[in-house]
Amino acid sequence: MRQAELNLTVAQLEAQRLARQIQTQQRSNAADVRELGYTVSMQQRSISELATKLRQANISSQQPGVLTWVNENIGTTVQAGDPLARVADLSSFRVRATISDTYADALHQSDPVVVRINGLDLRGTVTTISPSVEKGVVTFYAQLDNPHHPALRANLRADVFVVTRAHHGVLRLKNGPYYQGGKEQPVFVIKDGRAVRRTVQFGDSNFDFVQITGGLRAGEEVVVSDMKDHVDTPELIVKD
Known part of the structure; x- marks a missing residue:
């Protein structure tokens, strides 16, 4: 009977040890699963970033237009954000003009303008005036009443006249x-x-x-x- 009791005690202790070992292994397995989950998440994030870079490597425009400039420096290292090409939307134009800072006080938003292109007058209004003066000139932008006119071209030089006052019925x-x-x-x-x-x-x-x-x-x-x-x-x- 004493031998049987001893064997039972030993068996119970062994069972407790095995239970603790199983619990420890289960916690270790759970930690391994969490670590694998983190690793999988990081790999998925890396794959997503690489897929995004791969899509960005295939240059495409987000809107219809005409290619006006391409970086022709073949073989150079390009950093994120460096321009590779420029696309212009030639369906609509706006005017970038400069005027002497002597007349800056007479220039106001919504002033009418006349853009003369080879004898053709296109009318519009001043929309934006640059607050800074560079080399004695002020830059302003004008929106044309007809920004789709066939005479308009990208980077076309033209005379821009700002109308500051108007008179009617005068000699x-x-x-x-x-x-x-x-x-x-x-x-x-x-x-x-x-x-x-x-x-x-x-x-x-x-x-x-x-x-x-x-x-x-x-x-x-x-x-x-x-x-x-x-x-x-x-x-x-x-x-x-």
Whole structure:
């Protein structure tokens, strides 16, 4: 009986040891499973990042357009964010223009503009004005009323005129070399075959016309060429 009791005690102790060993192995297995889960998650993240880089390596535009520039430095190392190509949406254009900082105070958002392209005038409005001045000029952007006009091209150079004031029903004269930009100056008026010097008062001006505030009447013919060489001559004879 004592031997049997001893054997039972030994067997019970062995059973307890095996139970503890099983519990320890189960905890170790659970830790291994968690570690494998972390490893799988990291590998999946790495695979996702590599797949994203692989997709980015295949350059494609997110919107329709025309390829305007490509990095032609073959073999160079490219970092993330470096431009490889540029695509322009040629279905719509906006205007980037510069103006002397002398006229910066007269420039405002929503001012009308006229963009002249090979004799064609396109109208629009000022949308954005740069707050900084670089090399004496201010940069501003204009939105055209018709940004899809067939005459528009990417990087096309054109004359941009900002309209700061408008007058209606006034006497005007075609702008030309005769106009020196002052408020009053002499001009030559054609009368009876002679060009007679007369002092004329001017108002505002634009790229095509000059406002006449005094000294001329509607219908009078004026010499619009450069007459600096005859500024002191009161009268000239006009020959056909």
